[in-house]
Amino acid sequence: MVIPEKIKLALRRFEFHSQVDFDKLPMRDKKELLAATSKVLLKPKEILFSQGSNAVGVFVLKKGKLKVYQLNYDGSIQILFIYREGEIFGYRPLLSGDRQPVSVAALENCELDFISRERFLKVLRKSAVLSNQILENMSHEFTVLTNRMNVFAQRSIRERLALALLILNETFKTELCGSKPSEILINRGDLAAFIGTVPETLTRTISYFKERKFIRVNGKSIWVKDFENLFILSGIE
Amino acid sequence: MVIPEKIKLALRRFEFHSQVDFDKLPMRDKKELLAATSKVLLKPKEILFSQGSNAVGVFVLKKGKLKVYQLNYDGSIQILFIYREGEIFGYRPLLSGDRQPVSVAALENCELDFISRERFLKVLRKSAVLSNQILENMSHEFTVLTNRMNVFAQRSIRERLALALLILNETFKTELCGSKPSEILINRGDLAAFIGTVPETLTRTISYFKERKFIRVNGKSIWVKDFENLFILSGIE
DNA sequence: CGCCGTATTGAGCGCTCTCAACGAGGGTGG
């Protein structure tokens, strides 16, 4: 079960990897940045911060998965990204001066490092290596976001789910997986919010994929079986 | 005809302003950056660069309007942003090493300055002021993009058009307008591609707004008449 | 065992797409 190179390559346009490598920083900067981090622990569904709040600092996700989402006036939610271990986030509103445009909550038990606004900005201002890494990350993420926006604007639910499953197969990858399909463990409501639909429609589309043996389902968990066909269905060329 | 403060404030979450202020740069950096720019002129519909090409440099739009879009495998296009005078763009793929994720073409006669990849990166690497401005810009644009993505994923065509018209009212603002509504001059195909629909549906929705006197239409041009109601309709709270 | 939240299945409807025809406007050539 090896994912064809062609698919991996195309998927990169849709995958975040906001993984700043602190080891590349000069030792002095690294120490200053990481010296005074504080640990944050979250239980499933616990909210880290909410849309509209002021940005207080930067977080590094050490363990677990987070959802980043927006709440709409009608109560519906849209999940914009799902972060996995290693991801650094929360720096964008710090830099632009905007309020938090999103809310962040835990999908499972999470462990995070918190770096305060002041400390982060101080190191950023003087460290060219850090600011270059952030620039590089954000540039890529911007590309990813434009690609995803196109998908949301133009594609059917079936196409979006096909793509979402390929993305989540990466997000849920662990060392144990190797090249095997990941166990995508997420409840229907969250998955629906991620592809921008309602749980009923999602369930029907999942059944459609299951019938055609594109995926395997067991309880909440989903495994991709047929990467080729999901890729074709996703229509990302 | 004054736009209520509340609406202006909410719209900021959806407006780009990638306007790097070169005057804030140290004179030496500014000179180095701008010394060797070359002028580019575009006629309407002319393509500046295409999706998948390598990033060759950075552009500053001095005059005119550009569309930034993606072409889908089925031939449909999605306009992601519309740039106006003052906007700087093209630096993101330079920084992330991605290929151009988008194509750029002129909506009207355009005049641009071109800064080569090497020169831009050279100045960026040593100028903290420039890299901070770019960071700040990109952070805000990221926020805008997440907000727009949510709209595309969740909202009806009517809601999207209401929002699009409020955004374009800003994009098409000139000194002449003052606080008066702008003349939004864009053909139906492009406007449809901007809100993620087809021209037929767009026309019907425009008629709907026209009947209710939310907008005024003359040929291709559209003027917003009722900001309050369009704002409510857009559902961005 | 009963309860509550979550997932599935069904029925029906409305929005938006597709396909097709027609109209308006601008440019070109006779």
Place this chain on the structure above:
DNA sequence: CCACCCTCGTTGAGAGCGCTCAATACGGCG
């Protein structure tokens, strides 16, 4: 100057996707 064409915009009819509402099944937990 007029006839023609080509593109763009509008209008109409019909179909299908995806939403809502409602009922039922499932599963973890007290």
